[in-house]
Amino acid sequence: xxxxxxxxxxxxxxxxxxxxxxxxxxxxxxxxxxxxxxxxxxxxxxxxxxxxxxxxxxxxxxxxxxxxxxxxxxxxxxxxxxxxxxxxxxxxxxxxxxxxxxxxxxxxxxxxxxxxxxxxxxxxxxxxxxxxxxxxxxxxxxxxxxxxxxxxxxxxxxxxxxxxxxxxxxxxxxxxxxxxxxxxxxxxxxxxxxxxxxxxxxxxxxxxxxxxxxxxxxxxxxxxxxxxxxxxxxxxxxxxxxxxxxxxxxxxxxxxxx
Amino acid sequence: xxxxxxxxxxxxxxxxxxxxxxxxxxxxxxxxxxxxxxxxxxxxxxxxxxxxxxxxxxxxxxxxxxxxxxxxxxxxxxxxxxxxxxxxxxxxxxxxxxxxxxxxxxxxxxxxxxxxxxxxxxxxxxxxxxxxxxxxxxxxxxxxxxxxxxxxxxxxxxxxxxxxxxxxxxxxxxxxxxxxxxxxxxxxxxxxxxxxxxxxxxxxxxxxxxxxxxxxxxxxxxxxxxxxxxxxxxxxxxxxxxxxxxxxxxxxxxxxx
Numbered sequence: 001x002x003x004x005x006x007x008x009x010x011x012x013x014x015x016x017x018x019x020x021x022x023x024x025x026x027x028x029x030x031x032x033x034x035x036x037x038x039x040x041x042x043x044x045x046x047x048x049x050x051x052x053x054x055x056x057x058x059x060x061x062x063x064x065x066x067x068x069x070x071x072x073x074x075x076x077x078x079x080x081x082x083x084x085x086x087x088x089x090x091x092x093x094x095x096x097x098x099x100x101x102x103x104x105x106x107x108x109x110x111x112x113x114x115x116x117x118x119x120x121x122x123x124x125x126x127x128x129x130x131x132x133x134x135x136x137x138x139x140x141x142x143x144x145x146x147x148x149x150x151x152x153x154x155x156x157x158x159x160x161x162x163x164x165x166x167x168x169x170x171x172x173x174x175x176x177x178x179x180x181x182x183x184x185x186x187x188x189x190x191x192x193x194x195x196x197x198x199x200x201x202x203x204x205x206x207x208x209x210x211x212x213x214x215x216x217x218x219x220x221x222x223x224x225x226x227x228x229x230x231x232x233x234x235x236x237x238x239x240x241x242x243x244x245x246x247x248x249x250x251x252x253x254x255x256x257x258x
Numbered sequence: 259x260x261x262x263x264x265x266x267x268x269x270x271x272x273x274x275x276x277x278x279x280x281x282x283x284x285x286x287x288x289x290x291x292x293x294x295x296x297x298x299x300x301x302x303x304x305x306x307x308x309x310x311x312x313x314x315x316x317x318x319x320x321x322x323x324x325x326x327x328x329x330x331x332x333x334x335x336x337x338x339x340x341x342x343x344x345x346x347x348x349x350x351x352x353x354x355x356x357x358x359x360x361x362x363x364x365x366x367x368x369x370x371x372x373x374x375x376x377x378x379x380x381x382x383x384x385x386x387x388x389x390x391x392x393x394x395x396x397x398x399x400x401x402x403x404x405x406x407x408x409x410x411x412x413x414x415x416x417x418x419x420x421x422x423x424x425x426x427x428x429x430x431x432x433x434x435x436x437x438x439x440x441x442x443x444x445x446x447x448x449x450x451x452x453x454x455x456x457x458x459x460x461x462x463x464x465x466x467x468x469x470x471x472x473x474x475x476x477x478x479x480x481x482x483x484x485x486x487x488x489x490x491x492x493x494x495x496x497x498x499x500x501x502x503x504x505x506x507x508x509x510x511x512x513x514x515x
Contacts, residue, residue, distance in 0.1 A: 055411050079412040086405040091427045091504045100423070104415055135508045153413070 001189060002029040002052070002157055006061035008214075009047050021047045023214030024061065029157070029191055034183055036192045036200035038247060039210030040255045045193045048215065049161045052191070053079040065157065078150040082162040084143040088134040094121065094145050095130035101152040120148040123182060140171035144178070151182065157189045164199070173231055176203060180229060197251065201225075201243045202234060209247055212254050219250055292474045301478035310482060316458040317448050318486070320376060324383025325444040332388040333433060336395025341425065346396065357393070361386030361443070362450050369455065379451040379459075386447040387440035394436025398429030431505040434498055441494055445487050460486075 009022040021044035029035045039045055050056040052063050054073040063070040065077060081087045088097050098117035102108055108116075121127055124144040134142050143163060150158055164172045180203060183190055194200050200207045207221045221243055225234055234240055274294045281293035292300075304310040339346040364382050372378040406428060410420045452461025460483050467476040499506065 050408075053412055055408050073411050073414050075414065077412075079408070081405050081409065083403075083405045086403040087409045089406075089424070089427065090508050091430075101413060103423070104413065104419055133504055133507060135511050 001031045001066055002191065003064035003067075004028070004048075004052060004061075005064065007048065007051055007058050007063065008060040009044070009051060009056070010059045020214035022051070022058070023211075023216045025210070025216055026061075027208050027217050027220070029189055031156075032187050032189055033206065034180075034190045034192065034204045036194060036204040036207045037210060038194060038197055038200045038207060038251065039215060040212050040251055041195050043210050043212050043254075044215040045195075045210065046161055048210075049079060049159050049191070049193055053077060053159055055079065076156040077159065078153060078155040078157075079159045079161065080146055080150050080163050082165045084139070084146045084163075085135070087146055088142060088149075090133065090135055092133075093130065094126065094132050094134060094137070097134060097145055098148045098152055101149040105153075116152055117148070120152040121145075123151070123185075124148045124178065138171070139167050140175055143167065143175060147179070147182070151186065151188070154186075155188060157191065160190060160192045162194055163192075165194070165196075172199075177231065179203070180227075184227065197244055197247045198235065201240055201247065202229060202231075207243070207247060209250050212257055218254070219247075221247060289471075290473060292477060296474050297477040297481060300474040301481055304475060304478055305482075310460075310463070310479065313458055313460050313463045313479070314482065314486070317452065317460040320379050320383065320448045320452075320459065321444050321490075323376075324380045324448065325387060325440065327380065328384045328387040328440060328444070329391060329437060331384065332391035332436070333395050336392045336433075336436075337399060337421075337425070337429075339392075340396040340399025340429070341421075353392070357389050361389075361447060362454075365451055365454050368451075374455040379448060379456070382451050383444050383447040387444045390439035390443065391433070391436040394432045394439075395429065398432030398436075399425060401432070402428045431502060434502055438491075438494055438498070441490055442487065445483070445490070449483065 004025060004027050007022050007025040008020070010018040010020050012018045025048060027035075037045055037048070047056065051058045052070065054063075054070045054077075057071075065074050068074075070077075089100065092100065095114065095117055098121055099110075099113045102113045102116060105113075118127070118130065121130060124147055126141060126144055126148065129137065129141065134145055137145070147163075164175050167175065176199060179190075182188075192200070192203060201221075201223055204223050207223060208217050209219045209221065210216065211218045223239075223243055225237060225239055277294045281288070281291045281296075284291045301310075339349060361382065364385050365378070368378040368381050368385075372381055402425060406424060407420075410424045415423065448459065449461035449464075452459035453465045456462040460479055464476055464479045464483070467473070467479065
């Protein structure tokens with residue numbers, strides 16, 4: 001359903017040669033899949049997501065969603081940011097932040113929106129915090145609010161840009177499992193960007209490994225691990241360890257080049 | 259910060275007492291320096307007999323008109339300049355040249371074009387208080403985090419909704435800062451313009467009583483002006499604390515972290 005074809009992105013700095021962030025990136029995400037992208041830091045992962053989300057125009061190549069070219073932020077696709085504290089609206093309560101996800105939907109009354117927002121807050125485990133402001137919550141809870149705000153729109157595709165990158169290890173584990181449960185029950189398609197190899201393997205059906213700048217896909221790894229996954233059993237599975245080794249070697253080689 | 263703490267109140271009272279003592283021993287200068295008790299008694303008298311009320315009303319009306327117009331004008335222009343960078347680049351040199359110029363310098367020009375009536379006084383007040391509001395609004399809009407704007411985009415907000423639900427609330431704390439600075443400036447310009455040319459208002463009254471050697475009356479009106487300034491600021495802070503409660507909480511949290 002999501003087709004990224006030979007995507008190229010150049011930036012023109014104020015002086016000097018243009019910087020090629022994305023060389024030629026191509027990959028596919030099937031409906032209902034959980035796909036991750038890993039790569040060395042600074043390889044243009046965020047740029048890639050911005051292009052797919054229609055927030056930034058690629059210099060060449062294209063993104064197709066259901067066969068239609070993405071030229072602006074498409075309906076049915078939401079980008080979730082790492083910086084939840086900047087993405088949430090500090091002046092809105094938790095409930096009103098989640099409701100924001102529905103407010104430009106036609107044909108919904110405020111009561112319906114609030115009911116829906118409460119339902120998704122329950123799904124992310126934040127019942128009881130509706131009246132709080134986001135900044136009154138911990139980082140992990142704030143990212144849960146952001147996830148509820150995205151999911152309340154029932155997006156077909158959710159792009160996640162290192163969503164757990166600034167959380168502590170335990171909160172991260174908690175949110176990884178919460179995300180998997182949500183994904184399984186809502187059957188959304190998720191494209192997840194991370195620099196954490198284990199996180200990518202643990203969560204995904206498939207992992208794409210990106211090269212250093214200018215980025216391109218250097219390998220596609222199918223992760224054939226049973227679901228539901230478990231933080232202990234899955235991470236100790238020989239196939240998990242093998243995939244982790246393999247990706248680690250690929251990225252190490254890339255970083256040695258860069 | 260705003261509320262007078264007990265110790266601060268003691269210092270204030272101490273100064274009043276000092277004023278009283280110094281004034282009572284000022285000898286030859288006694289005419290120019292009436293004691294605090296005399297000034298306060300005069301204030302009560304001119305408030306009681308209604309002598310001052312008309313002047314207070316005239317000044318407050320000019321203040322309100324000038325301040326409200328400046329707020330509407332400067333916030334609107336500031337939002338445009340903040341949102342549209344080429345426009346800002348175009349006006350930046352002009353803004354940077356006019357901004358540091360002391361605003362009372364515009365009074366003679368305003369008299370030429372608008373005469374010596376209320377229009378002139380309101381106009382110079384608008385001019386002077388526009389600057390802090392304008393610059394803070396521009397800064398507030400330009401300081402909005404790109405992540406927030408990208409959030410608005412990924413949720414497919416139209417330009418108007420993005421403005422109303424994201425840009426305006428996100429810039430509001432800094433707009434309010436500008437409004438607060440301008441509050442004092444508005445009072446300064448109203449008083450100054452009334453001192454230059456007027457036949458009513460507190461500025462006129464103060465200068466008029468000084469010229470006619472009614473010195474306690476002059477001081478009493480100055481005290482009234484101080485109290486009015488204080489009350490307006492308190493009123494503003496109360497409204498601010500209520501409307502911007504989220505921002506107060508947020509900044510308190512950031513200070514702890």
